[in-house]
Amino acid sequence: MVDELPVASVRLVGVLPHLDRPFEYAVTPETAAAGPGMRVRVRFSGKDTEGIVLARHAEPTTDRPLAPLHRLVSDDVVVPPALMRACEDVAERCAGTVGDVLRLALPPRHARAEKSDRAAEAKDAERTAEAEEAERAAEAPSAPAVDPSPPAQDASPPEDAAPPEDAAPPAPRPGDRYPGLAALLSRAGSATGPVPRATLTLDAADTWTTVAADAISDLDPALGALVIAPDQRDVARMSRVLEDRGIAHEVLAGTEGPEKRYRTFRRILRGATRVVLGNRSAAFAPVRNLALAICWDEADDLLEEPRAPYPHTRTVLQCRSAEERCALLFLSASDSVPLHALVGAGYLARLDPVPAPVTAVRPHIVAMDQYLRDREGPSGRSRVPQEAMRVLRRGLERGPVLVQVPRTGYAPAIACTFCGTRAQCPQCAAPLSQAGRGGPLHCRVCGRREDGYRCPECDRTQVRAMVIGSARTAEELHRAFPHVPLKVAGGAHGALEDADVPDHALIVATPGAEPAPAHRYAACLLLDADAMLGRAAFDADVEAIRRWRNAIALVRSADDGGEVLVVGTATLPAIRDLVAHRSTFFLDRVLEDRRELDLPPFSRVAEVVGDREACRTFLETVELPDGTAVFGPVDLEGPEAAGRARAVVRLEPSRSRELAGALRAGVAARSARKAKGSLRVRLDPPDVF
Template sequence: MEATGGAAGEQLTLAGLPEPVLGGRGRAATRRRTLEGLEPAASLPVARVCIDLPPAHLDRVFEYLVPEQLSAAAVPGTRVKVRFGRQDVDGYVLARTPDAEHDGALQPLRRVVSAEPVLSDAVARLARAVADRYAGTLADVLRLAIPPRHARVESEPAAPAAGAAPSLAPSHGAVTEAAVTAGSAPSGRAASSEAGAPAPVPGASVPEDPGAPSAPAPPAGPSTEPQPGPGVPAPPAGDPTGPQSGPQTVAPVHGRLSGEAWLPYRGGPAFLQHLAAGSAPRAVWTALPGPVGARWPDAVAQAVQACLVSGRGALVVVPDARDVAQVCEALDRAEVPACTPDAPGGYVRLAAEDGAAPRYRAFLAALRGRARVVVGTRAAAFAPVADLGLVVCWDDGDDLHAEPRAPYPHVREVVRLRAELEDAAVLLAAHARSVESQALVETGWAREVSADRAVLRARTPRVRALTSVELAREGAAASARLPGEAWRAIREHLAHGPVLVQVPRAGYVPAVACGRCRALARCTACHGPLTLTSADGVPQCGRCGRLATGWRCAECGAGALRSVRVGSERTAEELGRAFPGVPVRSSGARSATGVLASVPATPALVVATTGAEPVCDAGYAAGVLLDAAVASASTSLRGAEDALRRWLAAAALVRPSTDGGVVLLVGDGAPRPTQALVRWDPAGLAARELAERHELALPPSVRVVAVTGGREAVRAVLARLELPPGADVLGPVPVDEGSGVVRSGVASGRGRAAAAPAQGSFEPEVRALVRAPVAAGDALVRTVAASVAVRSARREGGTVRVQVDPAEML
């Protein structure tokens, strides 16, 4: 075993291994190297292996000897067991070579865990690129990309691949050495063209192969920054995504649907035409609400259809399992069938919620070329789709797309890197628009696909903001949580169908205060906030769970409590009393019925927390968005963006204004997202936010690396940095529990806990931000990764976490 990647003529022997045996290089010398009497493989006796160990200084390729008895099974991409130091560790065979770079003896492979080559060449190159962009290791990314092995599923009889139709022939290939080292391996598109798949139409963008080096601090290579390029390639007649005159048409696509869902959008038909022709357009799509057949899942299904016509596969990544189900239902309506052992060539769903066996079965179906379409959640961005032609990311602003495990990649960036590596089309879609997607549009990396204002007014409900100024004429009733105007609107629209009520907080009463002095009620053990789980329940600590029986206020000694914040369950209870005889349905992770997927079109009150709004096929008659001030009061960098995204997600489920649909925003929300909601202008808000971030040097106008940990450990990492021109360091400063900075590297929310003292010590954590211009972003990440690798090799004390482009900076 030897660690490659050092300087020419220098080889590093790891501690605990036998002393190297000097010998000549070449095939004959390699075959003479034996250990414990093992005979090397007759052909390609050296395996280059990525070992599954976390230390950053081990992020390189190691060489092992392939015994003859393992030669047939140890093909590139397979899982193996190897000896590393004094332990057996897991690894992946990246390549087989005739010669070794090391002159000494090589340790042999211990065993082949499975003969299934689970690591494809395309996924290996993507994993290397993601690791380089996020200052991580290849092993960390592969743990995210490849699901745990399920032996029973792997041993199931393999059905034939989806190769009956020439246009759907898979191009599955094992990993090669060029996948993880700098080289000139053919891109995924070039390989598929050689296999007989349709070639891209003239004028399509074919990026250079950005092979990545394997050392922790590689030399400068291809940039991982989004470079300006053609979004939707222009046809001879001009720009297909710009304003078009006359009616738009689209060529018929396979299946019962033929692209009707894209007709209302500027550039939509052209996007499908280029997909069907085998091109690789890049688009940022602002979706509109609509009836069944015209909603976003149906439009995504039609884009998948167009991609299948070109003979290529497709990948759809969505935030949660409910969205996966909606896309699968739309694919069924579009006559894109599910992949089964008897009918390969359709789609599979790849989601952790499905369980270990179904997830691994779907992974193998894609790996073996039987499934041409993969629909899944975050980890599906790495799915081994053969001859990938389209990658769709729905709602890229959702925090579920941010990976909470190292190296903390974001699906949007994984999708972008994969599209460039495999020359695939990209569709970033949402009802709202993230600032990062807006940056891709403004830099020319992608084109905007959106509807005209006339179409928007016809497809969206009427939106009103019931602020304190708007309700001043109601007097004291204006301060009520549900003012009289909202109550009258609910009563009126209940006659025509269900009414959706969105509440930003879950639970019954998430926070209570002293009934006399209004001081926040806190636990006497941990000082966490007290909550109520029911009307007659005992106050309970929301942090440690301890019951506060006989609680007395520490300020005034009173024992009475009053609600400070009202959750979805209390809201449902109050609405049930206000509208007797009307069914009330609750949807949320903490509700008794859980998260509802859909509701019937009969009159009912549907109370849902943000992100848990069920779908009504006929559309809601009205929508009421409560507690606007709470929903938009965040001091987060993306507080306005997140508030608008959540409001639009609920408003998009309401019928259009032409059918009487209305949305009421109740409360004094932040002016910027409130105005954007009333105008239904997410692109305008994103453009304004991006312009301000340019002025303030905030992401995505700059690259930022957050270094968090003990003070001395962080200082040591910063001291070794060789900063590129224009870079600067902010901090380090203490990390406060209430700052929103969390151990997973994303904003606290959805049940994630805030940061704690550094592991193994009582030393408070500090955080430093290293900032650089976008053009110097790759150099910044490389120097941070090199410093962390030195820290790992020296076994410096303390704990340090590194995150590139964190979701939160404040």
């Protein structure tokens, strides 16, 4: 093998951007088994560097002597060819390096975990061989024994016999309410024809774990499935549902230790199971015969990779769907702007449910409109009006009640009572907050305690809370319902497990921290809706709707007594969309506004952040495509941002590959010149505007 293919093309992991290309090495007799997708160690720039073999060749492309492969780390094919192509596609889309993408895709090798899993693999193979031998022995022909008695009549009906008329029909499954899902699964794993890709917005009565489990159950047993969820609690919920159905699966979580994670990775690699669950880091899992990839709540910011080249999980799954021809399904409780745009472009199909009564598929949702406020008088303008208290009392009679607040803490934002100027720390300019009733003002960044605060605008000392946190909300509700069990989830209080939710209890939670009890909430109160909509972000309204609908999905249907009250300005478009059922008017309006303003997804945006001089020099030297709009660079504000600047570049989406290629080449050229200063380039950052 060494004499026939003595040259190995190797992709190095974690090298500088200008060195992100295949390198050739000579295969030695000790590394003769090295093949495509295997891990090797090579000497590069005087260091022992990890690499992935791309291919073996008979002749080198250079006349220079080749350095030998230093060591074959393992004969496991950790990066199959299709997954390698997906990694290259992700790097190209995100203006990054393939080496950085491989570093995200591959967990560090753990020798003890590999050794123990090899032993387990050998035992599994031995048991399989014994079972096959026993089956062949049972099927061997033998002389039939003579039985003088007449044969007994078989009481079991034939397989093709019709069921009795009085037999109860099988119970309908939530996944059956979406007819397009069956069509998607019928095409999953097909080697010919278009690859099925769809988005499915669930009704509040349908849990995403049940619908995903229905899809996996209907998949061919020989095909693989990958399920990605933002939070580890979502992964655990999905795992429990699959366990109840007896579906074998693996959980590849970033919170596991190195040994357990690599053992799980290797079990997936050798095809010990066909179903894999995980969060963001599991998007690259090497599932055998991958035919279906499911992503829950793709708009959650936990699915945005914080490490270079900063790919979104949606992008990773799109690349894998293209390279491995696996069906792609996005599940969510609320439509997102990127998916809605992909539906409009024809990339995704929209799977709608069969028509059903509104009261059967969602709770009764009411917003505090002008009529309700006028009916209550002055209390109707309070933060927790009497109508909210009535909803809480009715809900507590039937089960637990959820109260969602936008912020954690007691009073996380303080302002002057007279002029409304926000209270800031005189030392680091961070917002001052209050930890408890009557407690002193303090800074959560530098820890400064401000006992004698005076407003810099009007010199007054009285302050008020701009935003009420979950701790103070719980304190107020405890005074109103002293005999009711009360739990706080999120922030400093930590997570609350689903099984720890008491019946007939009040649960105060921040968005994303809501526990999901088995029998759902009897009622839900969405407080401070205007504060959530007032967040300083261009997508604050869409993100607020997503967080509200995720909470509403935990409430019982209206037929079962579930109700939701939104405390906010009822005339705001976002709140009106929340009350409406399956309306796309609001999202269509958002897309139209973004089209007129050249905001994503109708423009490809990149952010360049770094030292002031490095940022300026990069923009002067990089060869951006014609028509690219450049904004900045502008100096960043804050004591920690001294000397740093930020610029934004924008181009039409049809030329996004050109923009990514130009930025990628500019970063590589800067790396080759060993330019001074730090610089970071991100495409489509969520907080760019």
